[in-house]
Amino acid sequence: MRDGITRRIVSLWMPRLASDRVLRAWPDEGPFALTLNQKNTNRISCLNAPAERQGLYRGMPLSDARAFCPELNSRPGDPAADWRFLMGLRRWLTRYCPWVGVEGRDGLVLDVTGSTHLWGGEAAMLADLRQRFAGAGLSVQIGLGDTRGAAWALAHHGEGVAHPQQPLAALSPLPVAALRLEEEVVTALQRLGLRTIGDLAAAARAPLARRFGPGLLMRLDQALGAQPEEIAPLQEPPHYGVRLSLPEPIGLLDDLMAGIERLLVRLCQKLDRQEAGARMLCLTLRRVDQSDRRIELRLARPLRDAARILPLFARAMGDVDAGFGIDQLRLEARQVEPLPVEQVNHVASDRQDRLDDLISRIGTGIGLENIQRILPADSHIPERSFIIAPAAYSRAEDGWSHSPPRPLMLFPPEFISAKGARPPRKFRWRRVQFTTLRVTGPERIAPEWWLDDENWRSGLRDYWRVETRQGRRLWLFHTPQDPGWYVQGEFA
Missing domain, CATH: 3.30.70.270 (Reverse transcriptase/Diguanylate cyclase domain)
Structure with missing residues (x-):
């Protein structure tokens, strides 16, 4: 009862x-x-x-x-x-x-x-x-x-x-x-x-x-x-969408941007209450002839700052055909991610914000997935010591922690004619004769036995840093099991 x-x-x-x-x-x-x-x-x-x-x-x-x-x-x-x-x-x-x-x-x-x-x-x-x-x-x-x-x-x-x-x-x-x-x-x-x-x-x-x-x-x-x-x-679940109906149709870019700003302020207030940030926004412009024009904005990072998001709409709005006028604007956050409040350093935060906004502006034209960065990977194998990831969905790391350092330029191993377990005093590489001035090493790297890598089936490699009289600083390695010398990288 x-x-x-x-x-x-x-x-x-x-x-x-x-x-x-x-x-x-x-x-x-x-x-x-x-x-x-x-x-x-x-x-x-x-x-x-x-x-x-x-x-x-x-x-x-x-x-x-x-x-x-x-x-x-x-x-x-x-x-x-x-x-x-x-x-x-x-x-x-x-x-x-x-x-x-x-x-x-x-x-x-x-x-x-x-x-x-x-x-x-x-x-x-x-x-x-x-x-x-x-x-x-x-x-x-x-x-x-x-x-x-x-x-x-x-x-x-x-x-x-x-x-x-x-x-x-x-x-x-x-x-x-x-x-x-x-x-x-x-x-x-x-x-x-x-x-x-x-x-x-x-x-x-x-x-x-x-x-x-x-x-x-x-x-x-x-x-x-x-x-x-x-x-x-x-x-x-919370609905992250706002709408603005106009008493009279508008068509000027300044009027449209002013309407978008009002919608962004209201939407960001909703996001702020939920400690969330928008990763993808969809703006729908309804014209008086009942046709719609949709504009999608994908962001490199979750955002709920109207002042930062508004300029990102300006480029897309320049190509909008208002026809006989637009009488309704609807803004919706299609993809939302948690964005809790955190204490940040003002200088570092401002630098990161500018980078994220740049990625968002470029990604609007060519796609966020096409903007990529190189990130370190947990592997001693040179070819596996890095990964390529979309910049919008990854964070820049502090850098590689390898000791000794790795070369700036890495390429597939290139054979050179030499004998012995130590770097040769003279060798020819890419049709150029080199004379060894100073060597550092060796650094022995073993293959990762749990991975079947065809390039590492020859077994161990002994890597040397070789400085030449010609000014080139090369990364050479020797394969003890199947004796041979190769060049795989060049230091700055």
Whole structure:
């Protein structure tokens, strides 16, 4: 009871949510299953009704399933996409009531207290739910009761309706597993002869509490309404979008920039409250002829500073055709990342901000992925001691920590004719004769045995820094296993 009104809870269980989601896009009338890799084995994670009729079940290895059912079609599962689909269903179900919660990965729960009359009563609302789910190609089992536990039990074990203030009458024939108990507890109760909720409710409570603890009786009381169990609706994610409707159409660049500035200030205030920053902004300009012009701005770093973002729009706005005028501007942050408040050095921060803005301006024309930087990598192998990464999605490191230092210019090894384990006094490289003046080394580098690198199959390398009388400072190495000398780099 709540304020004299009997609570009514609806539980929706979608046992084939994942497979139904995929089959909506790729219909298949035959046996179909989704698989996930578990312990190096592809196992069935969800399957449709025809596959179940063939004797297949969840957790079954895919190889065994194909042996039982050669006509089985399968696809890799995507739990993240299944969760997004469930969240979309949760938001859609707010048309029936404002309180919608989640039950695991395949269920939803609605508190429809006081809202069923808007649909012509409980029976009409449940009929509408079943019709809409069937029309969407989703299988669903529905339970309705005074409590969350009763609704869950009816949805998972019988699909029925418990009359107001009479939960035990509907729950009595259901198995004790309908109380959301662990498998060990269910097995122990069945050995005691307590197989249904009615048997459990009629048994003495004190011995049950001593043997199974308070959890068993709490689940029973929650289902029968003696213990409260709230429904916590998920909080809607913040919407980072602002709009400006104009009483009169505008077309001048200065007027458009002034409108964008007003939108940016409001959007950045929203981002600041959430300690977030925008990585991609989408500006939509609606013209009076009802056509839209969209401008996307991708940023090198998350930002919520309107003064820094506004100049980045200026270049793109120069090519905008306003037509007969623009009467609405809409700005939305399409990609948002956390941007917590932090203490920074003013000088270093200003230098980094200018670099990020430069990357954003250049990236607007050629794409952020095409602006790259070289970063150090944790490897002694010269060819693997660096990586190339997009500058917008990486931070500049302090530098290489190798000792001795590496050459400024690195290239594939080039053979030179020489003998012996020490650098030659004279050698010819790239059609130029060199005379050795000073050498430093050797530095022995062993191949990384866990990587199959064709260039390092010759084994160890002894590297030398060689200064020549001609002024060139070269990086030479010798291969002891297969004697030979090579030049691989040049120092500044």
